[in-house]
Amino acid sequence: MCGDDSFLNYNMQPLIKLLKGLFAMKTLYLDCGMGAAGDMLAGALYDLLSEEQRAEFQNIAAAFSAVGLNVRCAAAEKCGIRGIHFAVEYMNTDADEYAACIHEHEHLHEHEHCHEHEHCHEHEHCHEHEHCHEHEHNHEHEHEHAHEHCHEHEHCHEHEHHHSHSGLHEIEHIIRALPVSDAVKEHSLAVYKLIAEAESHAHGVPVDLVHFHEVGALDAVADIVSCCALIEMLAPERIAASPVRTGSGHVHCAHGILPVPAPATAFILHGVPVYAGDIKGELCTPTGAALLKHFVHEFTAMPLMTILSQGYGMGKRDYPAANCVRALFGESPSEESMDEIIELRCNIDDMTGEEIGFAFDKLLNAGAADVYTVPAGMKKNRPGIMLCVLCSVEKRGALVQLIFRHTSTLGIRECRMPRYVLQRETQTAKFEDGTIRLKTAQGFGVKRAKFEYADIAALAERRAITLADAEKIAETAFKEFSE
Numbered sequence: 001m002c003g004d005d006s007f008l009n010y011n012m013q014p015l016i017k018l019l020k021g022l023f024a025m026k027t028l029y030l031d032c033g034m035g036a037a038g039d040m041l042a043g044a045l046y047d048l049l050s051e052e053q054r055a056e057f058q059n060i061a062a063a064f065s066a067v068g069l070n071v072r073c074a075a076a077e078k079c080g081i082r083g084i085h086f087a088v089e090y091m092n093t094d095a096d097e098y099a100a101c102i103h104e105h106e107h108l109h110e111h112e113h114c115h116e117h118e119h120c121h122e123h124e125h126c127h128e129h130e131h132c133h134e135h136e137h138n139h140e141h142e143h144e145h146a147h148e149h150c151h152e153h154e155h156c157h158e159h160e161h162h163h164s165h166s167g168l169h170e171i172e173h174i175i176r177a178l179p180v181s182d183a184v185k186e187h188s189l190a191v192y193k194l195i196a197e198a199e200s201h202a203h204g205v206p207v208d209l210v211h212f213h214e215v216g217a218l219d220a221v222a223d224i225v226s227c228c229a230l231i232e233m234l235a236p237e238r239i240a241a242s243p244v245r246t247g248s249g250h251v252h253c254a255h256g257i258l259p260v261p262a263p264a265t266a267f268i269l270h271g272v273p274v275y276a277g278d279i280k281g282e283l284c285t286p287t288g289a290a291l292l293k294h295f296v297h298e299f300t301a302m303p304l305m306t307i308l309s310q311g312y313g314m315g316k317r318d319y320p321a322a323n324c325v326r327a328l329f330g331e332s333p334s335e336e337s338m339d340e341i342i343e344l345r346c347n348i349d350d351m352t353g354e355e356i357g358f359a360f361d362k363l364l365n366a367g368a369a370d371v372y373t374v375p376a377g378m379k380k381n382r383p384g385i386m387l388c389v390l391c392s393v394e395k396r397g398a399l400v401q402l403i404f405r406h407t408s409t410l411g412i413r414e415c416r417m418p419r420y421v422l423q424r425e426t427q428t429a430k431f432e433d434g435t436i437r438l439k440t441a442q443g444f445g446v447k448r449a450k451f452e453y454a455d456i457a458a459l460a461e462r463r464a465i466t467l468a469d470a471e472k473i474a475e476t477a478f479k480e481f482s483e
Contacts, residue, residue: 024331027305028236030296031326032244035283038223040313041291043086044327045230046073047311053233060229063179064222065091071222076314079322083312086226088219168196174221180229187228187294194268194290202263220287227291238332240303241296243273247283265289273299279319304420305332306445333420333444341369341419342396346409347376349384356385359406366402367395422446429477433462436474
């Protein structure tokens with residue numbers, strides 16, 4: 001090993017710069033311990049952005065004004081934790097009218113109300129029955145009611161409401177018109193397709209006939225498109241998430257009172273690890289579930305990563321626990337820094353050292369990554385060893401045969417395990433009477449370098465000098481080589 005660390009640092013800088021990006025993946029981890037909704041995910045992702053990126057996203061947010069929406073990212077706090085509340089607000093009462101124009105129909109109910117009069121409700125009627133209108137109302141007079149109607153069904157009046165029914169065709173029309181990249185549009189439509197398939201399964205209607213309710217509102221379009229745009233801006237190479245907390249109890253929706261998770265949500269979450277937890281309420285919405293299902297590569301505990309930034313997306317409701325999605329952004333080992341290795345083990349107490357040494361050589365020559373022994377106390381107090389052989393999955397079969405052939409063991413244990421590895425490279429410097437190899441290893445914030453001992457020893461023999469002097473000559477050779 002070189003004695004002068006400054007020399008090694010100097011010589012490895014070009015290599016470090018060249019290979020810097022090979023050993024870490026940009027990783028996004030989503031903590032869904034309080035579920036996931038579209039606005040919560042959007043808030044958490046926005047919280048990760050730099051100031052420059054936030055200014056860029058505001059251009060996207062401003063585009064939603066064309067459909068009557070005001071998208072705001074405001075600071076919020078839950079249980080003392082600061083984060084972002086992603087708010088989508090209707091700019092005026094014409095938002096649904098604009099949506100109806102886009103949709104090319106006014107299908108807000110199964111019947112048609114044509115109110116051309118004004119309702120001035122100033123008192124309260126609480127109807128607990130249902131109205132089934134199968135005729136048209138053509139009122140050309142004015143009603144001056146001094147009471148207030150509190151119906152458990154919805155009236156399509158000329159006053160403000162934020163409820164619309166939309167199909168995939170109408171949703172696609174809106175998304176295609178937005179000033180975002182083609183990739184963002186395709187991701188957004190893919191998310192909506194997941195929701196459409198879930199609604200189709202839950203309600204027993206063809207996908208083409210699915211009419212979205214809560215998720216078909218314009219604000220849901222803003223949530224989904226914004227999440228897709230934010231992920232594009234962050235550009236993670238890997239997205240992981242925790243198991244998803246769904247909540248429990250029941251939820252009121254357009255179809256009535258449904259169990260939590262709602263049928264569509266549960267369908268989307270097929271294959272995803274979930275749990276209810278002890279909070280009553282809908283913690284994971286169909287929109288949140290679809291975004292997770294589309295983007296997340298793996299649902300797991302937090303992976304090995306170096307955290308560079310964190311973001312919190314706040315929900316609307318308050319619970320004993322902080323109602324938020326936490327997003328962690330950082331670096332994880334790349335796939336090139338990980339592999340799988342097999343460890344083969346057996347206990348031996350009736351072989352000589354020479355016989356074990358012979359087996360050693362056979363195993364190493366056959367491609368074992370490493371072979372070693374561990375002293376062990378055997379039955380009847382006999383001294384023995386545990387023979388350990390490390391190898392790739394591909395070489396396991398051949399090495400198992402060699403162990404049985406060249407040792408006295410009657411059984412071999414196998415252990416399969418993931419392995420993190422430093423990326424290795426060998427450099428060679430040539431000079432007048434030979435070559436010197438320098439082995440380097442890099443990754444996980446670590447860098448190492450070591451001269452090949454055989455080369456240093458050979459140089460020392462040729463020149464009749466010490467190993468220390470040979471290392472100094474090698475240092476000089478590599479300095480000239482790197483320059």
